[in-house]
Amino acid sequence: MNSPSRKRRVAVVFGGRSSEHAVSCITxxxxxxxxxxxQYEVVPIGIATDGRWVLESGDPERLRIRGRDQLPSVDGDRATIALAPEASSTGLVVTEPAQPPRTLGDVDVVFPLLHGPWGEDGTxxxxxxxxxVRYVGAGxxxxxxxxxxxxxxxxxxAAGLPVLPSVTVTAAEWQRDAAGCRxxxxxxxxxxxxKPARGGSSLGISKVHDAAELDQAVEEAFRYDPKVLVETAAVDAREIECGVLQALDGTPETSVPAEIRISGDHEFYDFAAKYLPEEHTELDVPADLPDDVVTRLRELSVxxxxxxxxxxxxxxxxFLLPxxxxxxNEINTMPGFTPTSMYPRMWAASGVDYPALVDRLIRLALARDTGLR
Incomplete structure (x- = not known):
């Protein structure tokens, strides 16, 4: 039984086994x-690239991006942890080398800041x-x-929302009938x-200008996922994003939309353009759009x-077509919370600053029931 006087304990889980490990750490x-x-007692939990759960440092500076070749990662040498074995418990057990296990205590809510497979995908x-255990975000x-x-x-x-035409290619199909896939x-x-069908952060994505470039693009995407999506390009389209955040009563609210504009050597919003501060990307928050387009964006987002x-x-x-x-284009259930990420910037421009945004998400998770909803 939780003491009414104690702080709520929040386990912040990050890292993970996917190719977006570093992005998760930055978030x-x-x-x-x-x-x-x-208000909250924070328990920082890292998942190493080999899948081990460890009790991580809570120092935000250790998880800051420092350059193209200096991306943060979970320290796999730290003490390993696990959920307590009792089915009714939300406790965490810490195991240190040559030391008996010790109970870290009950966790009130988990904030899973994982991107990509083995975290953002329902696992x-x-x-x-x-x-x-209650947790932040989608089920x-x-x-x-x-x-x-x-x-x-x-x-x-199926819900009547407009999407771009695409075809799906699996590694098995490509091996069996590459000509048919082409x-x-x-x-x-x-x-x-x-693009990888189950990837993010623009990793493994290629723009294909003609049939001669397809094979290499497919093989690159297969490096990240044995399931690949080939999609019609939205030529000369503007890239617009909109944030959705539930109110405490569960009503979905929308942020002001924002626009991504890239320049320099980038043909599209790739990994470098997203996360490296020296790259040429301009984020217009809010986007310069007619009122009727903003209204449609917000309606479609909900x-x-x-x-x-x-x-x-x-x-x-x-994509706003010419x-x-x-x-x-897509819906992201755990958008990035990095310093350059659009989601917190859109909400800041909408009157919900970063600390208030984090607090709202934790309070929403604490308020909802466990089990079927």
């Missing part, structure tokens, strides 16, 4: 710096659901559907984008949020 550094230590959400189904871009498009299209991709026309059953938060990404039509 965690920002959240650890912003979380109110007067950790399922584990926490089985353990009866198992919404996380899994949104992580898989092919299934996300099916769900959004023919299906060619039916989309050029240019097109090839519809996308509800179509996949999101909870807590999401970032919905759009003719004025909007199409949903």
């Amino acid at each position: 965690a550094g920002s959240v650890l710096a912003a979380i109110d230590r007067e 950790i959400q399922g584990m926490l659901e089985m353990a009866g 198992v189904l919404a996380s899994a559907v949104s992580m898989d871009k092919a299934h996300m498009k099916v769900a959004l299209a 023919a299906r991709a060619a039916g989309l026309g050029y240019p097109q984008f090839v 519809r996308a949020f509800e179509a996949v059953g999101c909870e807590g938060l999401a970032r919905v990404d759009f 003719g004025g039509d909007l199409v949903v």
Whole structure:
């Protein structure tokens, strides 16, 4: 039984086994710096690239990006931890070399700042659901559907939301009938984008200008995921994003939209343009858009949020086509919280600063029931 006088204990989980390990660490550094230590006791938990859970440093500076070749990571040499074995417990057990296990204590809520597979895709959400532990963000189904871009498009299209045409290619299909896969991709026309179906942070994405570039792009995407999405490019489109955040009564609210403009050597919003401060990317917050476009963006964002059953938060990404039509590019159930990330910047421009945003998400998670909702 929790003492009413003690601080709520928040486990901030970051790192993970995916290719977005470093991005997750950067996100965690920002959240650890912003979380109110007067209200919450913070337990920083890192997941190393080999899958081990460790009790990490709570120093945000250790998790800051320092350059292209100086990305942060979880220190796998720290004391390992695990959920307490009792099914009814939300405790954490710490195991240190040559030391007996010690109980860290009950955890009131988990803030899973994991990006990509084995974290953002419903896996950790399922584990926490089985353990009866409250957590920030979307549940198992919404996380899994949104992580898989092919299934996300099916769900959004079924709800009447506009999406770009695409085809899915698996590694097995490519090995069995590469010519058939090439023919299906060619039916989309050029240019097109090839991307890992269950990846993020623009890792493994290539822009394909003609058929001669397809094979290399597919092989690059397969480095990150055996399931690949080939998608029609939105030529001359503007990239617009909108944040969704639930009010404490569960009503989804939307931020001001923002626009991403890239320059220099970048043909699209790739990893370097997203995360490296020296790269040429301009973020217009709010975006310079007509009122009617802003209204449609916000309406479509809420519809996308509800179509996949999101909870807590999401970032919905759009293409604004030259003719004025909007199409949903993707929905992200755990958007980045790095210093340059659009989600917190959009909410700051909407009147919810970074610490208030983090606090709202924790309070939302604490208020909701465990189990089926």
